[in-house]
Amino acid sequence: MIAGDDATRASVTVRAPAKINLHLGVGALGAGGFHPLATVYQAIGLYEDVTVSDQQDWSVHLTGEADLDLADVPVDESNLAVRAARALCVHHGLTDHAARIEIRKGIPVAGGLAGGSADAAATLLALDRLWDLRTSDEDLLRLGADLGSDVPFALLGGTATGLGRGEEVAPLEDGGDxxxxxxxxxxxxxxxxxxxxxxxxxxxxxxxxxxxxxxxxxxxxxxxxxxxxxxxxxxxxxxxxxxxxxxxxxxxxxxxxxxxxxxxxxxxxxxxxxxxxxxxxxxxxxxxxxxxxxxxxxxxPVPGVHEVVYENAPDTRNLR
Missing domain, CATH: 3.30.70.890 (GHMP kinase, C-terminal domain)
Structure with missing residues (x-):
């Protein structure tokens, strides 16, 4: 299951992986302005960490690895993480909720590794846990698909096929490390x-x-x-x-x-x-x-989005 059933907490941190495409087949541009895709995704061990906490208004705060250029990452409501948060609120009919979204980036920006999609997927799960919304896996995947082609896979992780615009994901047998x-x-x-x-x-x-x-x-x-x-x-x-x-x-x-x-x-x-x-x-x-x-x-491959629990010290991470 992607979604969890934990009680509401002061803050929640969720980690999401980078994606790569082992195969990316692209069709002709369609009437809707999209290219049909047939791809094989794999999640790899580069990560974004998203921490959310209740706040009166929406805000985005960025940190990252020293060699990452974050200048082109928006910190306003055009950030895909905020769009994901708002979509989750609309889905649940929440009109009085907002959050501080802290993103620690470890995936190169504009590098073909879907860091923004990872942020969106992590935000969906983090807010679901923070507010104890118990959103179904199917609804999380649908919300992700509405946000962008790579978001559903960031939720799923592992190795998977992607059809349509890439958002129609299905797990794929993978016997390798x-x-x-x-x-x-x-x-x-x-x-x-x-x-x-x-x-x-x-x-x-x-x-x-x-x-x-x-x-x-x-x-x-x-x-x-x-x-x-x-x-x-x-x-x-x-x-x-x-x-x-x-x-x-x-x-x-x-x-x-x-x-x-x-x-x-x-x-x-x-x-x-x-x-x-x-x-x-x-x-x-x-x-x-x-x-x-x-x-x-x-x-x-590595798993998709998952909560990170810090115990005793910030550098001691128990993943679940």
Whole structure:
């Protein structure tokens, strides 16, 4: 279950993971202004922590890892976390509730890792726990889908397929413990710009997207080399065309020993799949030596949103 049944408390902290796309198939732009997607999501061990507490008016407060640029993250009511909070209030008919929303960011901004969606998912669960609303899983997922394509998956976590705009999620069998070297970039990449360039490069006759059966089998097998051969992203070519300097990151990753290099979502973060835990640390070390100082190690899959309970000291975390 996503939702909980704890009693109301003074504050609640919820953690939500970053997402990557092991496969991102993109269809032709539809009449509604959206591209149909067929994707395979995986949640990895980079996180956002959202703490909520009762307050007379809505407010957003940001902190983050030292190397994250938070300048473009809104702190007004356009922040997706506030939109999630308001949607939850509307769902329950709450007209006199508001909260202080504290977001500690650990996911690169505008990096194709869905940090904003993670914030929204964490806020939904945190406020549900804070106010003891007991929202059903189905309603949380529906609220998430209304907020953005990646929000339902942030609630679910693990490994899952995503259809429609990506919001129609279903768990997928995954027999592996995967190790990723995640290489973010200081300059973000506009998702709408990448999709527009996809349309320009693709022209007419884009086939309907689908999740390949061989990818499903590779995940079930737990074999990293088999998975490496199946990684794919339809947005990779247009993103690299817009940002050709990213090709160096791909080349450096393969030279460092990665089994495969893949763009995360619309970029610009590059994902390097490695053979095992020892191998990923070797790859990261080589990437740092090659000048990619922000490279980090992340395991996958990991759970979706979950409450964080601090006991005795702030650095002692018991997750449940």
């Amino acid at each position: 995967w190790w990723w070297c995640v290489v973010p970039h200081a300059e973000g990449l506009s998702t709408p710009a990448v999709y527009r360039h996809f349309d320009e490069l693709s022209g007419d006759g884009v086939p309907p997207p689908a999740v390949p059966d061989e990818l499903r089998r590779a995940l079930a097998s737990g074999d990293p080399e088999r998975l490496a051969a199946q990684l794919h992203n339809d947005l990779q070519a247009p993103a690299l065309d817009l940002r050709p300097e990213l090709r160096r990151t791909f080349d450096d990753g393969v030279a460092a020993g990665a089994l495969a290099a893949l763009l995360s979502g619309s970029g610009p973060t590059v994902l390097l799949l490695c053979a095992d835990q020892a191998g990923v640390h070797e790859v990261r070390r080589a990437m740092v030596e090659a000048g990619h100082e922000r490279a980090v190690v992340a395991p996958g």
